[in-house]
Amino acid sequence: MSATRYAYLGPEGTFTEVALRTLPEAATRELVPMVSVPAALDAVRNGTAAAALVPIENSVEGGITTTLDQLTSGEPLMIYREVLLSITFALLVRPGTELSDIKTVTAHPAAQPQVRNWMAAHLPQAVWESAASNGDGARLVQEGRYDAAFAGEFAAERYGLEPLVTEIHDAENAQTRFVLVGRPARPSAPTGADKTSVVIWLGDDHPGALLELLQEFAVRGVNLMLIQSRPTGAGIGNYCFAVDAEGHISDRRVGEALMGLKRICPNVRFLGSYPRAGVAPEDVRPLRAGTSDAEFTEASDWLARNQDGRA
Numbered sequence: 001m002s003a004t005r006y007a008y009l010g011p012e013g014t015f016t017e018v019a020l021r022t023l024p025e026a027a028t029r030e031l032v033p034m035v036s037v038p039a040a041l042d043a044v045r046n047g048t049a050a051a052a053l054v055p056i057e058n059s060v061e062g063g064i065t066t067t068l069d070q071l072t073s074g075e076p077l078m079i080y081r082e083v084l085l086s087i088t089f090a091l092l093v094r095p096g097t098e099l100s101d102i103k104t105v106t107a108h109p110a111a112q113p114q115v116r117n118w119m120a121a122h123l124p125q126a127v128w129e130s131a132a133s134n135g136d137g138a139r140l141v142q143e144g145r146y147d148a149a150f151a152g153e154f155a156a157e158r159y160g161l162e163p164l165v166t167e168i169h170d171a172e173n174a175q176t177r178f179v180l181v182g183r184p185a186r187p188s189a190p191t192g193a194d195k196t197s198v199v200i201w202l203g204d205d206h207p208g209a210l211l212e213l214l215q216e217f218a219v220r221g222v223n224l225m226l227i228q229s230r231p232t233g234a235g236i237g238n239y240c241f242a243v244d245a246e247g248h249i250s251d252r253r254v255g256e257a258l259m260g261l262k263r264i265c266p267n268v269r270f271l272g273s274y275p276r277a278g279v280a281p282e283d284v285r286p287l288r289a290g291t292s293d294a295e296f297t298e299a300s301d302w303l304a305r306n307q308d309g310r311a
């Protein structure tokens, strides 16, 4: 039963739901809206859902910290897919509301940096309140709790609202990245355009500790696409690092970098290797000389021959 259910950050009418519906398999799954990212991920942990789609990163605001923190702690989970969605907001109101009537406005906190300038210019009098998601903001306007919500234009119909203004985005080409998260299992096979996510805890505090971590990737020609520090909760100055690296755990250079980290760091959590959204294998940057699987194999064969006296 749970194998057919995918949870997502709800309620209906979130960008997350739109992102989920872009996955071909969503058509054959029961899509279950959850009230928060932790609730969606708990549904996966307790087996009531096979997977959950949650927002993880935004091109304007950076990491969605609730998601990063949920993946960093608790029962391990794994990322199997990512979805990129272009985000533009509409200002949704109950029919008849005009701009000058709007005293309160709501949306997900990650929406605020994307609409701040527009709001200062067009709604300087309005007070901002955070909602659990952009879909939830629309629902709260329907209930009369707020005068307006920034949400996807598609949410208007679902909640009987009107898009008073559309195409609101302070930054051109704003995108949000979502991840499909499940319980740990074998990652899908490499596609040639993959990404590997890990969380790394530094050991004792010393000069160059972060550089040592980064060197494990750098010396093997592994490009990093994201590095985000998050407090471990163990006091000021205690951080772990969420890192996205180009490549798949079954690529030798990536596997060797992870082994290097495992040797020098007290804890490394593998969060998955999965296809990069919107990137074809021919668009991936060429490998640095000496870092292909064949070159790693040739070098370890050479070492074995020397160790055996067969050189």
Ligand SMILES: O=C(O)C(=O)Cc1ccccc1
Pocket: 009, 013, 014, 015, 016, 017, 055, 058, 087, 108, 110, 111, 132, 133, 134, 135, 176
């Ligand atoms: O999916 C939603 O509607 C969300 O609330 C998450 C979110 C927040 C900001 C931009 C895109 C998605």
